[in-house]
Amino acid sequence: MSGARLELAGIGKTFRGLRAVHDVSFAVPAGAIHALIGPNGAGKTTIFNMIAGVFTPTAGTVTLDGRTISGLRPDQACDAGVGRTFQIVKPFKGLSVLENITIGALHRRAKLADARDAAESILKRLGLHDRRHQLAENLTLPDRKRLEVARALATEPKLLLLDEVMAGLRPTEVDVMVAFLRELNAETGLTILLIEHVMRAVMALAADVTVVSYGEKIAEGTPAEISRNQAVLDVYLGHEEPA
Amino acid sequence: MSRRAIVTLAVLAVLLLAAPKLLGGYALSVLILVLYFAYVGQAWNIMMGFAGQLSLGHALYAGLGGYIAAGLYTHYGIGPWAGVFAAVAAAVAAGSIVGYLGFRFSLAGVYFALLTIAFAEFTRIGFDNWPWAGGSGGMFLKVERNVSDLANLRGGSEMFYYLILAMAAGILVLCRWLLESRLGRYWLAIREDAEAAQAVGVPVFRCKMAAVTISAALTALAGVWNAFYYNNLFPETAFAMGRSIEITLSPIIGGLGTLFGPIVGAVVLTGLGEIFTSASDQFHLPGLKQIFYGLALMLIVMYRPAGIWPWLARHLGFEERPK
Numbered sequence: 001m002s003g004a005r006l007e008l009a010g011i012g013k014t015f016r017g018l019r020a021v022h023d024v025s026f027a028v029p030a031g032a033i034h035a036l037i038g039p040n041g042a043g044k045t046t047i048f049n050m051i052a053g054v055f056t057p058t059a060g061t062v063t064l065d066g067r068t069i070s071g072l073r074p075d076q077a078c079d080a081g082v083g084r085t086f087q088i089v090k091p092f093k094g095l096s097v098l099e100n101i102t103i104g105a106l107h108r109r110a111k112l113a114d115a116r117d118a119a120e121s122i123l124k125r126l127g128l129h130d131r132r133h134q135l136a137e138n139l140t141l142p143d144r145k146r147l148e149v150a151r152a153l154a155t156e157p158k159l160l161l162l163d164e165v166m167a168g169l170r171p172t173e174v175d176v177m178v179a180f181l182r183e184l185n186a187e188t189g190l191t192i193l194l195i196e197h198v199m200r201a202v203m204a205l206a207a208d209v210t211v212v213s214y215g216e217k218i219a220e221g222t223p224a225e226i227s228r229n230q231a232v233l234d235v236y237l238g239h240e241e242p243a
Numbered sequence: 244m245s246r247r248a249i250v251t252l253a254v255l256a257v258l259l260l261a262a263p264k265l266l267g268g269y270a271l272s273v274l275i276l277v278l279y280f281a282y283v284g285q286a287w288n289i290m291m292g293f294a295g296q297l298s299l300g301h302a303l304y305a306g307l308g309g310y311i312a313a314g315l316y317t318h319y320g321i322g323p324w325a326g327v328f329a330a331v332a333a334a335v336a337a338g339s340i341v342g343y344l345g346f347r348f349s350l351a352g353v354y355f356a357l358l359t360i361a362f363a364e365f366t367r368i369g370f371d372n373w374p375w376a377g378g379s380g381g382m383f384l385k386v387e388r389n390v391s392d393l394a395n396l397r398g399g400s401e402m403f404y405y406l407i408l409a410m411a412a413g414i415l416v417l418c419r420w421l422l423e424s425r426l427g428r429y430w431l432a433i434r435e436d437a438e439a440a441q442a443v444g445v446p447v448f449r450c451k452m453a454a455v456t457i458s459a460a461l462t463a464l465a466g467v468w469n470a471f472y473y474n475n476l477f478p479e480t481a482f483a484m485g486r487s488i489e490i491t492l493s494p495i496i497g498g499l500g501t502l503f504g505p506i507v508g509a510v511v512l513t514g515l516g517e518i519f520t521s522a523s524d525q526f527h528l529p530g531l532k533q534i535f536y537g538l539a540l541m542l543i544v545m546y547r548p549a550g551i552w553p554w555l556a557r558h559l560g561f562e563e564r565p566k
Contacts, residue, residue: 052442078444086442092435105442115425155443170411231481 002049005030005191006112006159011060011070011216013046018045023059028159028208030065031189032135033181035196035206035223039236043215044195048161049195053077053087064159079105083157085148087164087195091136098123098132100147104154126150126180142173146217149177153184157192167197173180178204203227211236248561254546259408262491265402271400275472278407279465284493284505285414286461291491292500293427294454295434297352301462301490302340302361302367306481309470310376312385316374316395316471323396323471330467332458338459339361339452339524346451360484365484381477384470391491396442396471403472410468411506414461419502421457428456434500492536496543498550507552 005077010018021043028034049055051062053074062070069080090101101119102112110117126146131139136147140206145165152160162181166174178201184190196202201221202209209226211219213235214235219226226232233239258265262274284306290296311333312326341362345355371379378384391398396406403525419425429450434442441447470476497508523531547554555561 054438074438074441075444076446077447078442084442086439090436090439090442092251092432092439095431096437099428099431103428103440103445104443106428112423112425112428151439198269 003030004028005065006193007063008047008051008215009061009063011047011050011057011062012235013050013055015057018115019215021050021057021212024212024215025215025219026210026217028191028193030158030191031185032207032214033185033192033194033205035194035202035209036212037196037199037202037209037226037236038218042212043226044212044217045163046196047164047212048084048193051077051159052082052161068132079153081158082161083152083155083159084161085145085152085163085165089141089144089148091139091144091147091151093135093137095136096133097128097136097139097147101150101154104151107155113138114160115154122150122154127185141168142170145169145177157190158166159193162192162194162196164195164197166201169198171200174198174201177201181205245561247559249557251559251561256412263404264296268400273402273517275404275407276517277509278411279403280489280493280509280513281506282411282414283462283465283490284497284509285411285418286458286465286507287490288327288494288499289421289430290454290458290538291416291463292494292504293422293434294430294451296345296451296454297356298341298359298455298458298482298487299491300354300363300487301315301458302482303337303341303359303363304459304462304484305466305469306366306370306476306478307333307337308466309476309481310370310382310466312467313382313470313476314376317382317384322404323467324394326351327464327467330463331527334459335456336462337366342452346455354436354437360487363482363484363487367478370478370482376478377476377518379478379537381475383418383476384474386474402444402453403468407472409467410464415502422502426450428455431500441453458470492540496539496551498552501550501552503556504552506536507555508550511551512536514541523546 006028008022008025010025011021012023024047036047040043046055047201048055050070053072053076056071061068064080066080067080069077072080092103100121101122105115105118109118116220123132128143128146128148128150133144139147149165164193166177181192182205185192206223209219209223211226211232218231219229225235263271264275287298287301290298308330311330312323315321315326315329316323341359345358350358371375376382387397391402393402399439399521414500429445432445433447434515492512496503497510498504515535519531519535523529542549
């Protein structure tokens with residue numbers, strides 16, 4: 001699996017004896033969109049947090065382009081090229097939309113004016129430009145989700161981690177977000193790893209899917225394979241009523 | 244800033260420069276106090292208003308700065324312009340210790356505030372028992388009448404007025420510059436949400452340390468000025484909790500995190516506070532000023548939680564509308 005952009009090798013995380021994640025391995029090639037799915041409490045966000053530097057794995061390693069990034073602090077992980085969104089959105093509430101994104105853009109730019117220019121162009125792409133002078137706390141939920149994505153993109157990541165950015169969106173809004181992510185991936189070759197419960201989005205976006213349950217990987221494959229996988233149907237997707 | 248704001252600022256600057264010629268001794272001493280509180284409020288605002296870290300022990304940095312510079316002058320004849328470097332260094336060291344303990348172990352909010360109070364108290368007790376600093380009996384600078392010795396800061400109120408005016412103007416420019424820098428924006432991000440800030444690459448610990456050390460250094464300068472202006476220092480007052488609280492009031496009332504909030508807050512609080520002090524003397528009603536401070540704080544928290552300045556700026560047309 002060498003040459004993968006992101007590689008998780010046997011990572012595990014134990015919280016005071018509670019095994020949240022155990023021996024999970026998977027790899028995401030550069031330029032791919034990969035989904036991480038599973039029931040609530042399966043450990044998906046814990047896996048994200050180990051990639052993004054919030055938690056240090058108690059076992060295994062995370063590598064980005066061959067460089068070990070597990071054990072770094074979140075800001076160092078960001079340096080290394082990991083951008084992330086939060087499941088429960090965390091906008092800088094008291095600042096304007098533009099300032100929110102500008103702070104992300106400052107990561108690769110020292111000058112405020114340059115960062116602001118970069119932020120403006122990201123806002124245009126995400127359709128938030130009209131609202132750039134609004135305070136982030138006044139945004140609607142779909143816009144806050146877009147703000148999360150925009151702020152992560154502003155740090156110019158190699159790998160974008162999206163934690164349930166579709167949750168709470170209406171189907172038409174999901175389609176807009178899916179279209180945006182697909183376009184972004186096609187244009188810039190950005191590698192994306194997403195946690196998602198909206199299967200419609202997973203099916204439309206992901207080339208590969210990893211399924212976790214009770215902290216362990218139970219399946220991996222294309223969306224079509226996963227949707228036929230017995231174990232996945234049992235623990236997560238469910239069965240259709242027999243006719 | 245709008246044009247209107249710039250014109251107002253220019254007029255104010257001229258009036259302030261001419262103030263010693265226009266005002267009597269008492270009015271000038273009130274204006275000196277206003278500028279002093281504007282200055283220390285500005286320094287404290289860097290930590291709380293910008294970076295969101297509540298310090299309730301800023302008297303520590305002012306007291307340390309004042310004691311060090313005054314001690315070097317009285318014991319060794321080292322003038323304040325040289326002594327100030329030692330004063331700033333001591334405050335930065337103290338700030339680093341408080342900051343390191345607080346931020347390394349992720350003490351947040353009131354717990355961090357308790358730590359800052361504890362350090363100011365430790366220091367007060369230490370100075371109470373330190374013979375070099377005069378112990379609880381205090382330290383006194385020799386008062387010389389009718390001299391104007393800028394090199395040793397021996398002189399009348401006019402000299403101290405211009406000095407604190409320059410400091411207040413300087414810190415305003417510095418704070419504006421800081422706020423428009425990457426560090427300043429990182430502070431705002433930390434204030435709003437430290438976890439999200441770190442996720443977009445903000446080195447949170449380092450930025451918080453920068454906030455506490457810069458704020459401590461600037462506060463120490465005010466301490467030096469204060470020591471040479473009043474010529475006496477006592478641990479009981481220099482490191483007092485009340486002194487620390489006083490420092491926080493102007494920015495809270497004027498507008499946390501704003502550039503002009505600490506100035507407006509200082510004008511309102513000190514200006515009106517002086518009126519109440521004289522009223523309290525005249526009518527033999529002790530404590531009027533304290534009651535007024537408490538009331539002012541309550542009214543602000545209830546009706547203008549963002550402070551007076553943002554509201555004032557809007558109503559006077561000082562804000563530049565975003566395009």
